[in-house]
Amino acid sequence: MGTNWGLYTTLTGILAVLLLLSAMEKKGALDSRQVSVIAVLAALCAAGRAVTGVGLLFLQPTMFLVEITGFVYGARVGFFTGAMTPLISNFFMGQGSWTPWQMLCWGLVGVFGAVVKALFPQAGNKTLTAVCFLWGYLYGAIMDVWQWTVFMRPLTWQTYLLTWAAGFSFDSLRAIGNLFFCAALGHQTLKILQYFHKKMDVQYLER
Amino acid sequence: MFDRLFYREKGLFLQSFHPATVLVYLLVLLILSLIYDHPLYLLALFLLLALLIREVDGLDAWEGFLKAGVFLMLVVMMVNPLVIRAGKTIIWHGPAVPFLGKLDISMEAVYFGAASSLRLLVIISIFCLYNLMINPDRVLNLFSGVAGKSVLVITLATRLFPTMVRDLQRIREVQQLRGVDFDTGSLWQRAKKYSGLYNVLLLSSLEGAMEIAESMQARAFGSGKRSVYSRNMIRPRDLFCLGGSLLALLAAVWGLRYGYGRYTFYPEADFLIKDGATLVVLFIVLFYLSVPLLLSEGWKHCRFLKSKI
Structure with missing residues (x-):
């Protein structure tokens, strides 16, 4: 019982988030359009997460939006939009030591959208819906790692699987919600975001 | 809430x-x-x-x-x-x-x-x-010196958050006045009505994002070193x-x-x-x-x- 894994995982989460966010501060990393688009999409996602998170349990129309953002705008904007989502909704729902890990998970969803884009540039809404469904479970599995290391002893595969099994119904709800919302709204979202991506893309001929 | x-x-x-x-x-x-x-x-x-x-x-x-x-x-x-x-x-x-x-x-x-x-x-x-x-x-003010952009994004989004909830309400009311009844119809029909709501919200928010970006540009965002007041x-x-x-x-x-x-x-x-x-x-x-x-x-x-x- 000597090593204190709970402390280490929480601190690792905080450090990882700080390190990744520091990439945002680099000079010239983001221009004003990207900053405002991240803020608006993050606010939209946070609103979706907080408003429906309370009312509809885990059926949130949010994860697919983060994913499509990553798909359209690339890994950087996707990550920041994702990472800001839990941070901002937690201002209204309550911050906690779960926040850094949630930020990482949501950020990963956005990055994964960009990965899908890199692997299948022509991917349509069906691929995105499938990926989104999988992420419903993956998100739960990653968050369980945090919960498991902080509150469970001994740290064996059995305890992890039991933690995961305890959250399985919630994960399924989340995955089904993702599937439903992405199938219903993904296509239009994709179109709207691509339209604004074109509009945002300004190239200076002369500085 | x-x-x-x-x-x-x-x-x-x-x-x-x-x-x-x-x-x-x-x-x-x-x-x-x-x-x-x-x-x-x-x-x-x-x-x-x-x-x-x-x-x-x-x-x-x-x-x-x-x-x-x-x-x-x-x-x-x-x-x-x-x-x-x-x-x-x-x-x-x-x-x-x-x-x-x-x-x-x-x-x-x-x-x-x-x-x-x-x-x-x-x-x-x-x-x-x-x-x-x-x-x-x-x-946020404490960190605005070292992490200006992150803090700006967080502040912007936190400020926009209640606005979006209000916008959603407004769009819903406008649609209701035009005769869309959100409480009737089968589940699929209702989902369709709500998806219209969502599209308008997404479009108008992104349009707003463009305006925010222009206004930031006009205020010389990213043109030099930031000053901080605490x-x-x-x-x-x-x-x-x-x-x-x-x-x-x-x-x-x-x-x-x-x-x-x-x-x-x-x-x-x-x-x-x-x-x-x-x-x-x-x-x-x-x-x-x-x-x-x-x-x-x-x-x-x-x-x-x-x-x-």
């Missing part, structure tokens, strides 16, 4: 600290709650937090936090006894289960599960206190509180080197109070940690202290 933040300004003494002080103090509490195994120490932290939360007038909010923690707590208390085989005092011999092996529930595992859930409650309470004690705007004062109360937290951390680490605050659950649970020194170390750490509480009491009852801090 979403037109204001979780934090409420109540003009209480505990809300008047410098944000950095509060962050350091709560970080020390968090570290202590994660490094201590001893149930008595965790219980003491829990009581201290209860007093602090009462002092910021947040017992109602705390109740909500604790309710949210109960599910997690049940999971912790169920899983631990089911899988741990290290305990010596078996209280229930269960059947053999394929994946887990023989289900023997031991006293020590139940005990450990209870101690872990106590730690869970302590952590939840620390964050409840954070949400009650510190204005998020002031925390109005947070460091007062004697902050120094007392910072000193108290650092001393508490030192005392705790020193105590841990000699084993005070550690606790062995397996194979057989230790004595709760092994010797007098366990209590003395606990008392010292707790005394340093209760500096804000003492100052708050002094603020209320002692005019001399009030004039000095």
Whole structure:
């Protein structure tokens, strides 16, 4: 019982988030359009997460939006939009030591959208819906790692699987919600975001 | 629900600290709650937090936090006894289960599960206190010097958040006036109506984002070094509180080197109070940690202290 894994995982989460966010501060990393688009999409996602998170349990129309953002705008904007989502909704729902890990998970969803884009540039809404469904479970599995290391002893595969099994119904709800919302709204979202991506893309001929 | 933040300004003494002080103090509490195994120490932290939360007038909010923690707590208390085989005092011999092996529930595992859930409650309470004690705007202000863009994004989004909830309401009303009835029709038809709502919201928000970007550009965003204005004062109360937290951390680490605050659950649970020194170390750490509480009491009852801090 000597090593204190709970402390280490929480601190690792905080450090990882700080390190990744520091990439945002680099000079010239983001221009004003990207900053405002991240803020608006993050606010939209946070609103979706907080408003429906309370009312509809885990059926949130949010994860697919983060994913499509990553798909359209690339890994950087996707990550920041994702990472800001839990941070901002937690201002209204309550911050906690779960926040850094949630930020990482949501950020990963956005990055994964960009990965899908890199692997299948022509991917349509069906691929995105499938990926989104999988992420419903993956998100739960990653968050369980945090919960498991902080509150469970001994740290064996059995305890992890039991933690995961305890959250399985919630994960399924989340995955089904993702599937439903992405199938219903993904296509239009994709179109709207691509339209604004074109509009945002300004190239200076002369500085 | 979403037109204001979780934090409420109540003009209480505990809300008047410098944000950095509060962050350091709560970080020390968090570290202590994660490094201590001893149930008595965790219980003491829990009581201290209860007093602090009462002092910021947040017992109602705390109740909500604790309710949210109960599910997690049940999971912790169920899983631990089911899988741990290290305990010596078996209280229930269960059947053999394929994946887990023989289900023997031991006293020590139940005990450990209870101690872990106590730690869970302590952590939840620390964050409840954070949400009650510190204005998020002031925390952001603290970091705006080093992390300007992140803070800008967070502030923008937090500001837009209630606007979006309001926008959604507005778009809904406009559509209702045009004859869209959101309460009738089959599930599929209703989903279609709502998806129209969502499209308009997404489009108008992104249109707004463009305007924000143009306005930022017009105000010379990203054209040079940013200037920062901060109005947070460091007062004697902050120094007392910072000193108290650092001393508490030192005392705790020193105590841990000699084993005070550690606790062995397996194979057989230790004595709760092994010797007098366990209590003395606990008392010292707790005394340093209760500096804000003492100052708050002094603020209320002692005019001399009030004039000095």
